[in-house]
Amino acid sequence: MAACTVYSTQSLNTSCFISTPSHTHYGFHQKQVVFYTTSKRISNKRGINTISTSPYVIKCAGGDSQTVVIGLAADSGCGKSTFMRRLTSVFGGTAEPPKGGNPDSNTLISDTTTVICLDDYHSLDRTGRKEKGVTALDPKANDFDLMYEQVKAIKDGIAVQKPIYNHVTGLLDPPELIKPPKILVIEGLHPMYDARVRDLLDFSIYLDISNEVKFAWKIQRDMAERGHSLESIKASIEARKPDFDAYIDPQKQYADAVIEVLPTQLIPDDNEGKILRVRLIQKEGIKKFSPVYLFDDGSTISWIPCGRKLTCSYPGIKFAYGPETYFGNEVSVVEMDGQFDRLDELIYVESHLSNLSSKFYGEVTQQLLKHTDFPGSNNGTGLFQTIVGLKIRDLYEQIVAARAETPVRSAKV
Numbered sequence: 001m002a003a004c005t006v007y008s009t010q011s012l013n014t015s016c017f018i019s020t021p022s023h024t025h026y027g028f029h030q031k032q033v034v035f036y037t038t039s040k041r042i043s044n045k046r047g048i049n050t051i052s053t054s055p056y057v058i059k060c061a062g063g064d065s066q067t068v069v070i071g072l073a074a075d076s077g078c079g080k081s082t083f084m085r086r087l088t089s090v091f092g093g094t095a096e097p098p099k100g101g102n103p104d105s106n107t108l109i110s111d112t113t114t115v116i117c118l119d120d121y122h123s124l125d126r127t128g129r130k131e132k133g134v135t136a137l138d139p140k141a142n143d144f145d146l147m148y149e150q151v152k153a154i155k156d157g158i159a160v161q162k163p164i165y166n167h168v169t170g171l172l173d174p175p176e177l178i179k180p181p182k183i184l185v186i187e188g189l190h191p192m193y194d195a196r197v198r199d200l201l202d203f204s205i206y207l208d209i210s211n212e213v214k215f216a217w218k219i220q221r222d223m224a225e226r227g228h229s230l231e232s233i234k235a236s237i238e239a240r241k242p243d244f245d246a247y248i249d250p251q252k253q254y255a256d257a258v259i260e261v262l263p264t265q266l267i268p269d270d271n272e273g274k275i276l277r278v279r280l281i282q283k284e285g286i287k288k289f290s291p292v293y294l295f296d297d298g299s300t301i302s303w304i305p306c307g308r309k310l311t312c313s314y315p316g317i318k319f320a321y322g323p324e325t326y327f328g329n330e331v332s333v334v335e336m337d338g339q340f341d342r343l344d345e346l347i348y349v350e351s352h353l354s355n356l357s358s359k360f361y362g363e364v365t366q367q368l369l370k371h372t373d374f375p376g377s378n379n380g381t382g383l384f385q386t387i388v389g390l391k392i393r394d395l396y397e398q399i400v401a402a403r404a405e406t407p408v409r410s411a412k413v
């Protein structure tokens with residue numbers, strides 16, 4: 001049986017948020033129990049109940065109970081869903097919408113992860129935004145207080161009733177229950193915009209897609225799959241740009257890892273946007289995260305792997321690695337320009353990368369081979385998304401291991 005520690009409320013901030021109607025006893029996860037014997041419930045207009053008194057909080061040793069929170073920021077259509085599918089696959093599962101819930105829910109749940117889309121915190125629906133003349137990227141169209149309260153509650157192991165923004169109707173639908181998972185990913189336009197939400201993140205990622213590439217991807221998806229015209233795609237990108245520059249793009253300075261996607265430099269003046277130069281920018285000095293490197297940690301390296309061990313057709317493949325400064329922070333950057341002809345040969349490149357946090361030799365290659373149908377599997381976007389997925393798994397395992405030790409120690413003291 002797990003050893004438990006009982007804390008008196010005098011030393012705790014006892015205010016918390018819950019979503020269930022019962023008010024005497026809440027059990028979250030297997031190894032943490034929060035036990036309220038006296039409670040005062042105040043319903044507020046967001047359907048959240050505030051408990052203002054809680055005499056005992058019991059936490060048990062060996063608990064992996066607190067949710068690890070990951071932030072993933074990017075503009076719409078920049079590969080968040082693809083990245084999430086790769087991340088879920090690293091944990092060995094597939095993500096699905098909540099069973100029996102709203103068919104237009106934006107949430108995806110797997111055994112380990114719950115991914116919530118921050119569009120659900122739009123405070124203005126489509127009509128409301130039109131009337132007020134604001135875009136969904138404008139902070140005025142989003143409820144950051146609620147976002148903070150709910151992400152904090154989930155992180156503390158407490159279920160919430162999260163609103164749903166319905167992309168089909170453009171309306172705010174009735175809320176859905178989100179239980180605390182092992183890993184909560186908050187993805188969308190603003191995971192690092194509000195300092196309170198940012199501080200809750202255990203790791204943060206920004207997908208930085210250059211305008212040229214964003215345009216090429218949008219055309220491919222919105223013209224081919226959604227029947228939009230070229231003119232309307234151009235107009236929509238232009239209309240979003242000022243708010244994107246003001247509110248979304250600046251978040252990259254806070255990210256622990258940035259995946260930057262640029263046009264290739266291997267073809268002069270390329271404007272097709274098919275061959276990509278992708279940079280994995282990794283912040284130095286982040287707890288439980290040690291950046292991936294090529295050949296030699298801290299050196300500056302340029303490497304063309306094409307030859308006997310790696311088949312390359314025009315324009316080839318070029319890797320680079322080295323230390324840089326990014327928004328005043330020391331970072332390590334691994335870069336890949338070009339694309340693989342034969343994905344199985346990626347193993348050759350993988351064997352020259354270190355600190356991958358893989359569980360066995362060839363895991364990165366195996367992951368990419370598993371999902372050759374995902375966009376970007378043959379270039380740096382797929383490679384670096386997979387690597388970041390392994391890093392998140394490693395971070396999660398380190399956090400769980402550290403937590404398993406802490407209460408035992410404090411109980412002994």
Ligand SMILES: Nc1ncnc2c1ncn2[C@@H]1O[C@H](COP(=O)(O)OP(=O)(O)OP(=O)(O)O)[C@@H](O)[C@H]1O
Nearest residue numbers: 075076077078079080081082217220221375376381
């Ligand atoms: N690495 C990639 N290489 C090429 N195309 C890509 C890549 N990632 C995404 N795309 C293109 O962009 C489209 C959007 O990708 P995805 O659905 O993953 O983005 P998203 O950020 O989740 O979009 P949204 O927020 O609009 O739902 C894909 O359908 C595909 O056409």
Ligand SMILES: O=C(CO)[C@H](O)[C@H](O)COP(=O)(O)O
Nearest residue numbers: 076119126136167168170189
């Ligand atoms: O930037 C977006 C994030 O995905 C969407 O444009 C925003 O959520 C508004 O959605 P819709 O266009 O469906 O009203």
